[in-house]
Amino acid sequence: MRETDYFGPRGDAPIFRSLEQVAAPIGAECIECGEPIEEGETGFMQGLVRRGESGPVVERVPVHDSCLLLSTSGHQYGVCLCPEREAEFAGWSKREMALELTRRMSAR
């Protein structure tokens, strides 16, 4: 089984060349921000191991591409909850921060 597939409009990042496109799981919750996937959004399907009734089971769960980037590159672009920036993003949802990161990345 492949580890990761993507859904939604394909970006031009090299990563998409090695992944397969699957139908967008409209309405399913993103594992990072908890908000439902909407039409036209891009993201990945990831294998997540959960505890099932008779042992661990692998579930395929969606995550927004921007939400993934937030956890890996947010700090670099000044969108994070480090002590020095905590006040700036107080009250923001994770999704709002992810979209702000996308704006900052495409502005460069």
Ligand SMILES: [Zn+2]
């Ligand atoms: Zn998300």
Ligand SMILES: [Zn+2]
């Ligand atoms: Zn930071």
